[in-house]
Amino acid sequence: MGTWHDLVIIGAGWYGLGAAKPYIEVHRDHRVLVIEAAGSCGGTWSADRLYPGLKSNNLRGSYEFPDFPMSQDVYGVAEGEHIPAAVLHRYLTDFARAFNILERTQFHTKVTCVTQLESGGWELTVQPSSPGATSSNDTIRTRKLIVATGLTSEPNLPRYNGQETFTPWLFHAKDFCKHAHTVDTSKRAAVVGAGKSSFDCAYAFASAGAHVDLIIRPTGQGPVWICPPYVTPFRCKMEALLTTRALTWFSPCPWGDDDGYSVVRRFLHGTAIGxxxxxxxxxxxxxxxxxxxxxxxxxxxxxxxxxxxxxxxGSGVGIHNYSTNFFDLVRDGKVRVHIADIACLDGDTVVLTDGERLPVDVLVCATGWKKGGGVPFPNFDLGLSSGYSDVEQERMAEEADAAVRDEFPMLKAQPVLRTTSSSPPKTQPLRNYRFMVPAGAVAQRDLAFAGMVSTVCTASFATAQGLWITAFFDGSLTRAPKSQEDVAKEILCHTQFQKWRYPCGYGASIPDFAFDSIPYVDLLLKDLGLRNHRKASPMVEMVESYGPADYKGLTQEWLETQRELGV
Incomplete structure (x- = not known):
């Protein structure tokens, strides 16, 4: 039989660490275990994923935990600079050590299955995740479970005709670190993808002197928006625009009223002038x-x-964080763009559907990630719940669609997407309460998913979600759902809204956030009974951007409210 723990967290990235900290602070005598498949903390920023030139999109100050500032004296990153990946890895490791998480973390351990126990709690089947690694248990039992595997743990690697006899290097962008030597040895590189990681890979090869062919499929969502770090004639930080409360009003949002400015929102989205x-x-x-x-x-x-x-x-925008201008490489012919699919691979050549043949030394697939958390739950329904038939769920989804269109008429004018009859079928989105708790787990309060969202406000989200989950597990939320029907209705409202709001982002499959990020944090803070307006004055509240520092001391603040309530 496996060892029992009070809490197990799967994943030691931003969200796993963000969930562990408040739980340990509130429950100092509990047995807490963090399980991590990699050999180090960091998730996306773990040691084995740090490819050449990798930096954060965020600038220093917006990508740090509120209670652990990234001091320039310690980490060498100045205000207004992007953060090198190696620095982020060090920072997250230091955070884990400072808050007693590192000592509770078991590395090189992959969770292959999670089973709900009839007596309550969960059993995790684990195995070593790297050659020569050993895990101390075959099974681990826990009373409560947080899945924080994130959205970038399982790579989506295509299969191409002729791949078996393709002689150049071929790998997913996740493994760029392992194959960093190809940057120095390749004269011709092909990169597949239209997201920020494809631009990163193309830049790494081209700036090292290689000729790069960037291949973008014509039936996808097209090239990512690459924004300058500073935008508008006023040269405002791009990330600051997304977290300035007055600007969030211009984005339709069903949980937006929690920010306290419902009158302004209804004018902007409910009237023709607005x-x-x-x-x-x-x-x-x-x-x-x-x-x-x-x-x-x-x-x-x-x-x-x-x-x-x-x-x-939504959050799929990228920031131009390169040391030289990426677009100059395109102008100079060092990066050539193809809007085509790969027909096949032939020896050392990539053959495109438009007939062009591209001899290459390396082919990198920056083709995204498999969504859903990557951990199977064979005997637990992660969907809306078994209490509703497929017909009922379809009816409820249609009712939610109609409600979204009625509340936000501008969303009726959906963009025309480039698709074909051979495009993959749409999958059901993640349907979690508050984007964290499966409907079937709301009543039992022993399962949550942290970080199953896409946002540019990672640090603030990880902080707010982590504390919310601790309070939820303890039954200490100030606002809690009244019934399973309320849970189902809200889940349908929020997840169907995502489909309408971000058809060119991730909204149809996972929660996506841009200008609606701060209102989401507002929602969670109000559930916790904490103040969400955290600026010095009403005017500053509207025009000064929010950052992690605004949420400093949340756990202590919440503990104080609990003491006042006599909990």
Whole structure:
């Protein structure tokens, strides 16, 4: 029989660490175990994923835990600089050590299955995740479980005709670190993908002197929005725009009223004049980025112009965090863009569907990730719950769709996406209460998913979600769902909204956040009974951006409210 723990957390990235800290602080005598498949902390920033030139999109100050500032004296990163990956790995490891998480972490251990026990709690089947590694248990039992495996743990690696006899290097961008030597040895590289990681890989090869072919499939969502770190004529930080409360009003959001400005929101999204102002806002934001990069000034650059207005794209935007201009490499012909699929691989050649043949030394697939957490639950329904038939769930989803369109009329004018009859079928989105708890686990309060969201506000989300989960497990939320029916209705409302809001982002499959990030943190803080307006004055509240520092001391603040309530 496996060892019993009070809490097991799967994953030692941002969200696993963010969940462990408040739980340990509130329950100092509990047995807590963090399980990590890699050999170090960090998740995306673990030691074995640090490929050449990798940096954070975020600038220093917006990518750190509130109670553990990234001091320039310690980490060597100045205000306004992007954070090198190696620094982030060190920082997250230091955080884990400082808050007694590292000593509770079991590395090189992969969870292959999670089973709900009839007597209550969960049994995890584990195995070594690397050659020569050993795990202390075949099974681990826990009363409560947090899955914090994130969205970038299981790579989506395509299979191509002719792949078996393809002679160049071929790997997913996740393994770029393992194959970093190809940057120095390759004269011709091909990179598949249209997201930020594909740009990163292309930049690494091209800046080292290789000729790069960037391949973007014509039936996808097109090139990512690559924004300058500073935008608009006022040269504001891009990430600061997304977290300035007054600007969040221009994004439709069903949980937006929790920010306390429902009157303004209803004017902007419920009236013709308001919607006109919203359209101007999004047009200006998109036009500024297009003009900055000169997409209309060069035929190859034009291929990298995003296919849809930024309004429809969520957190999948990238920030131009390179030491030299990526777009100059395109202008100079060092990066050539192809809007085509790969027909097959032939020896050392990539053959495109338009007939062009590309001899290469390496092929990198920056083709995204499998969504869903990567851990099977064979005897537990992670969906809306077994209490509703498929027909009932479809009816409830249609009712939620109608409610979203009625509340936010601008979402009726959906963009036309490039798809084909051979496009993969749409899957059901993750349907979790507050984007964390499966419907079937709300009543039992022993399972939560942390970080199954895509956002540019990772540190703030990890902090708020971590504390919320601790309070939820303890039954100490100030606001809790009244019934299973309320849970189901809210889950359908929020997840169906995501589909309408971010059709060019991840909304149809996972929760996606951009200008709706701070309202989501507001929602969680109100559930906790904590103040969500955390600025010095009402005016500052509206115009100064929110960052992790605004949420400093949340756990102690919440513990104080519990003492006042006599809990």
């Amino acid at each position: 919607r006109f102002l919203v359209e101007i806002f999004w047009h200006m934001l998109s036009a500024d980025v297009v003009a900055t990069h000169g997409y209309h000034d060069h035929p190859q650059l034009f291929k990298l112009k995003p296919w849809q207005n930024a309004m429809w794209t």
